[in-house]
Amino acid sequence: MTIDLKTVKHISKLARISLEEKKAEKLADDMNSIFEFIEKLNELKTENVEPLTSIAETTLRFREDKITSDNIREKILKNSPEKNDDFFVVPKVVE
Amino acid sequence: MTEITSLSLFELIKNIKEKKISSNEVAKSFIDRSEKSKKLNVYVTENFENCLKLSKEFDNKPNFDLKLPGIPIAVKDLFCTNEVRTTAGSNILNNFVPSYESTVTQNIWNEGGILLGKLNCDEFAMGSSNETSFFGNVQNPIAKDLVPGGSSGGSSSAIAANLTPVTIGTDTGGSIRQPASFTGTVGLKPTYGSCSRYGIVAFASSLDQAGPMSKDVKDSSILLEVISSFDNKDSTSIDFKRNNYSSDLTRNIKGIKIGIPKEYRVDGMPGEIESLWKKGIEYAKDCGAEIIDISLPHTSYALPTYYIVAPAEASSNLARYDGVKYGLRSSGESLIDMYEKTRSEGFGEEVKRRIMIGTYVLSSGYYDAYYLKAQKVRQLIKQDFDQAYNKVDAILTPSTPSSAFKIGEKSNDPVSMYLNDIFTVPVNLAGLPGISIPAGTDKNNYPLGLQIIGKPFDEQTVLNIAYSMEEKINYKNNITDWWME
Numbered sequence: 278m279t280i281d282l283k284t285v286k287h288i289s290k291l292a293r294i295s296l297e298e299k300k301a302e303k304l305a306d307d308m309n310s311i312f313e314f315i316e317k318l319n320e321l322k323t324e325n326v327e328p329l330t331s332i333a334e335t336t337l338r339f340r341e342d343k344i345t346s347d348n349i350r351e352k353i354l355k356n357s358p359e360k361n362d363d364f365f366v367v368p369k370v371v372e
Numbered sequence: 373m374t375e376i377t378s379l380s381l382f383e384l385i386k387n388i389k390e391k392k393i394s395s396n397e398v399a400k401s402f403i404d405r406s407e408k409s410k411k412l413n414v415y416v417t418e419n420f421e422n423c424l425k426l427s428k429e430f431d432n433k434p435n436f437d438l439k440l441p442g443i444p445i446a447v448k449d450l451f452c453t454n455e456v457r458t459t460a461g462s463n464i465l466n467n468f469v470p471s472y473e474s475t476v477t478q479n480i481w482n483e484g485g486i487l488l489g490k491l492n493c494d495e496f497a498m499g500s501s502n503e504t505s506f507f508g509n510v511q512n513p514i515a516k517d518l519v520p521g522g523s524s525g526g527s528s529s530a531i532a533a534n535l536t537p538v539t540i541g542t543d544t545g546g547s548i549r550q551p552a553s554f555t556g557t558v559g560l561k562p563t564y565g566s567c568s569r570y571g572i573v574a575f576a577s578s579l580d581q582a583g584p585m586s587k588d589v590k591d592s593s594i595l596l597e598v599i600s601s602f603d604n605k606d607s608t609s610i611d612f613k614r615n616n617y618s619s620d621l622t623r624n625i626k627g628i629k630i631g632i633p634k635e636y637r638v639d640g641m642p643g644e645i646e647s648l649w650k651k652g653i654e655y656a657k658d659c660g661a662e663i664i665d666i667s668l669p670h671t672s673y674a675l676p677t678y679y680i681v682a683p684a685e686a687s688s689n690l691a692r693y694d695g696v697k698y699g700l701r702s703s704g705e706s707l708i709d710m711y712e713k714t715r716s717e718g719f720g721e722e723v724k725r726r727i728m729i730g731t732y733v734l735s736s737g738y739y740d741a742y743y744l745k746a747q748k749v750r751q752l753i754k755q756d757f758d759q760a761y762n763k764v765d766a767i768l769t770p771s772t773p774s775s776a777f778k779i780g781e782k783s784n785d786p787v788s789m790y791l792n793d794i795f796t797v798p799v800n801l802a803g804l805p806g807i808s809i810p811a812g813t814d815k816n817n818y819p820l821g822l823q824i825i826g827k828p829f830d831e832q833t834v835l836n837i838a839y840s841m842e843e844k845i846n847y848k849n850n851i852t853d854w855w856m857e
Contacts, residue, residue, distance in 0.1 A: 280732070284732075285728070288728050288731050288732050288735065289728065291731050291735060292687065292715070292727050292728060292731040293694070293708070293711040293712050293715055294712060294715045294716050294719070294724055294727065294728070295712035295713055295715075295716040296716070304724070304725065304728060307725055307786055308725070308728060308729060308732070310786070310787055311679060311725075311729060311786060311787060311790075314675075314676060314679070314787050314790075315676045315679055315680060315742070316676075317672070317673065317676045318673060318676050318677065318680075318745055318746065318749055319745075320673075321670075321673060321749060321752070323745060323748040323749060323752070326748040326749075326751050326752060327748070327751055328744055328747035328748050328750075328751060329747050329748075329750040329751040329754055330578075330747060331578060331608065332564045332565075332578060332754070332802070332803030333564060333565045333608040333610055333803070337607050338604075338607065340604065349471070352471035353471075353697075355469070355471060356467075356468055356469065356471075356697070356698035356699070357696070357697055357698060358695060358696075358698075358699070358700070358701035359701065365696050365697060367696055367707050367710070368704060368705070368706055368707050368709075368710050369706075369707075370706075370707050
């Protein structure tokens, strides 16, 4: 199986990373060599193996549904590249 | 008296408690040496002024009951530190100043540690040579233009060059143990769930663990005791009885059974790694351990499994960097355009590559073939270890398939870079504790490490074996301070 340029461009759309044509070609090559290496897993029969989804406890702990932090709006907004008093600001979404 | 910066953590604590040196003197010594060591490029952000101030405050009102009384400590720049810039080695977080503290670093400050600064690392901990950092390469103090390993490369270099008494790194596929091996230092990855992941910039959440890096095994035991804790803020933190790792440390390992997995004799492994391993087996025997041959049949599938699981989790974790809530924002004509440009300009090549792989293996129609398949093989790898541990208490392997390489030597070939982690990755997939200790040198006089892997939550046995072998090996780094002006 090979990953072609069209697939790389589709994946970059899904990943929200813009790609120049030249970089896309290099990435396709890199991905193909990495997937060639990954294909080794097909040697193994795994029909009857349970997938390992977590190495830790399988059930998550419950906690009380209560607020543990004070009003931290300022702290949350502090690192935003663009904001007004109360909100994150983004480019216009609705025309 | 020996220079302060070459003392071990244990000796520093002793001297401070006996009032032979002050916290401020210690801080000054490490800062002076760090100022003269800029060429190594270990620091992304220095906290020197504040460190000096806090050390004085400690000296004015000392508390010698603490486990790290007034000890200055630099940490990998992957741990969020309140009001101190945290970059994860990435342009996208270049200006990020957290308003909260990671649990692991908080544990260190609670025991009297003082932040010296934030150490360079591969971008989002993705790399094995520190060459993917936005803040440039780190030099290995062993020799000029040699990589310090990665991703905790700033940490390993800082320890080897005596720029911090101890440090903490993170290990997703070998990022503590491989750099420790490359720099002739000690690095321990604890059992998954031992040290809280809260406040650590996430890479692959089912694999990431924080752990100590130090000059010797005893120092790692002291630091592990401080950082290992149950934490409600991490949903995979595990509540188990933790040892007093440093006071329980012993060289009595008589009768301990150590397994030697035949599958770790990989094709093309240099002869000097093979002979180092053989020497290690003899040292373990000398310490009273019983050596048993074991098999971990799925070993060769660990790296391909890792390179599905880790990028998949990374692509999901790194979706948060969208230029809205924090970090870099590039301008775009629409929201989507802004996202795409921000992520394209903010992430480096290796991070993009892994996000792309992860997005691909999780995309519609491929999930079963890749991600589910990898999770099943991960189960088989874990079962290998479960079965081995019916027969043995620990496992001894080389830490890496080679010594440190030159900067630039492998950066154009991702697969050859990934092969660095061949002996360390299975330990993360199975969630086990593992330590790398320096054990010898290759023909260039570059350090080589041995890895001891333990049962889940049995860090104590891992430390005890390492502590015993360390004494027999008696390794000394020969560092000439070549980088000093």
